[in-house]
Amino acid sequence: MPTVRSETVDVAVSFPHLLYSEKPPIPASLAPPPVVEPPAARTPDDLKRIAAHRAVELLESGMVVGLGTGSTAAHALDRIGELLRRGVLRDIVGIPTSKKTEAHAAAVGIPLSDLHAHPIVDISIDGADEVDPSLNLVKGRGGSLLREKMIEGASRRFVVIVDDSKMVPCLGGSGLAVPVEVIPFCWGHTLGRLRSLFEGVPGFDVKLRRAAVAAGDGGKDEPFVTDNMNYIVDLFFENGIHGDLDLISDKILRITGVVEHGMFLGMASSVIIAGKDGVTVLDEQQVR
Numbered sequence: 001m002p003t004v005r006s007e008t009v010d011v012a013v014s015f016p017h018l019l020y021s022e023k024p025p026i027p028a029s030l031a032p033p034p035v036v037e038p039p040a041a042r043t044p045d046d047l048k049r050i051a052a053h054r055a056v057e058l059l060e061s062g063m064v065v066g067l068g069t070g071s072t073a074a075h076a077l078d079r080i081g082e083l084l085r086r087g088v089l090r091d092i093v094g095i096p097t098s099k100k101t102e103a104h105a106a107a108v109g110i111p112l113s114d115l116h117a118h119p120i121v122d123i124s125i126d127g128a129d130e131v132d133p134s135l136n137l138v139k140g141r142g143g144s145l146l147r148e149k150m151i152e153g154a155s156r157r158f159v160v161i162v163d164d165s166k167m168v169p170c171l172g173g174s175g176l177a178v179p180v181e182v183i184p185f186c187w188g189h190t191l192g193r194l195r196s197l198f199e200g201v202p203g204f205d206v207k208l209r210r211a212a213v214a215a216g217d218g219g220k221d222e223p224f225v226t227d228n229m230n231y232i233v234d235l236f237f238e239n240g241i242h243g244d245l246d247l248i249s250d251k252i253l254r255i256t257g258v259v260e261h262g263m264f265l266g267m268a269s270s271v272i273i274a275g276k277d278g279v280t281v282l283d284e285q286q287v288r
């Protein structure tokens with residue numbers, strides 16, 4: 001490993017008279033106005049980091065913390081690891097919501113456990129794919145919805161962290177997937193029952209998630225497999241989901257072969273939203 005050091009080098013100056021100006025200083029009144037640099041544009045990833053760091057401020061030493069999955073939650077993991085290393089936080093126990101999060105949390109030094117050992121979680125921090133005005137969520141576009149729902153459902157407080165692109169007028173409103181985890185056995189039959197459930201809904205579509213689609217690399221065309229060795233069936237609602245969400249949730253869950261769906265209804269305690277104009281925090285008491 002090469003050592004990097006800084007040093008001062010004396011350089012002979014051939015024409016020292018050129019090092020200063022003979023011109024008198026410009027009077028302040030004639031000087032051009034100071035250049036005010038515009039604030040650096042924030043990228044979507046900056047916004048995710050801002051929301052994540054705000055959520056981590058809620059942690060206290062000794063807490064059992066549900067660790068979310070995805071690109072936003074990853075910033076929370078990094079921040080928790082950093083605060084543990086600096087001794088600002090101590091004795092945190094993390095409960096990871098996916099194998100990927102487990103590996104990431106271990107790499108940044110967060111001690112880990114599970115719901116067996118810690119059935120009550122003080123606080124969970126996780127991202128979301130969609131947030132509606134009542135703080136209902138769509139989650140699971142990364143495929144981790146089942147473990148997330150188990151751990152976040154066992155949490156005293158569930159804090160959702162998003163950039164403002166995730167806010168929608170109604171669930172499914174982004175036109176992107178509402179995931180349903182199904183067992184692989186006869187998945188086509190389960191997909192058919194999900195299709196029948198929404199028959200007649202304009203703009204509805206349903207697809208088995210493929211690994212190539214999830215990886216975005218156009219590679220192997222195999223079903224995407226979750227951490228629980230299940231498949232994901234993605235529901236698409238061109239115009240969003242309208243109607244009684246609890247009833248729709250029950251109907252989906254009553255289909256044998258469905259393990260869980262990615263609508264997280266009435267679960268979020270608060271949502272921290274980072275946008276280009278700042279951070280907004282919505283609490284469940286404000287909206288329900």
Ligand SMILES: O=C[C@H](O)[C@H](O)[C@H](O)COP(=O)(O)O
Pocket residue numbers: 068069070071072073126127128129138139140141142143144145148
């Ligand atoms: O399965 C994935 C999780 O539900 C994520 O929390 C969700 O997809 C949001 O991920 P991201 O923060 O990467 O947008």
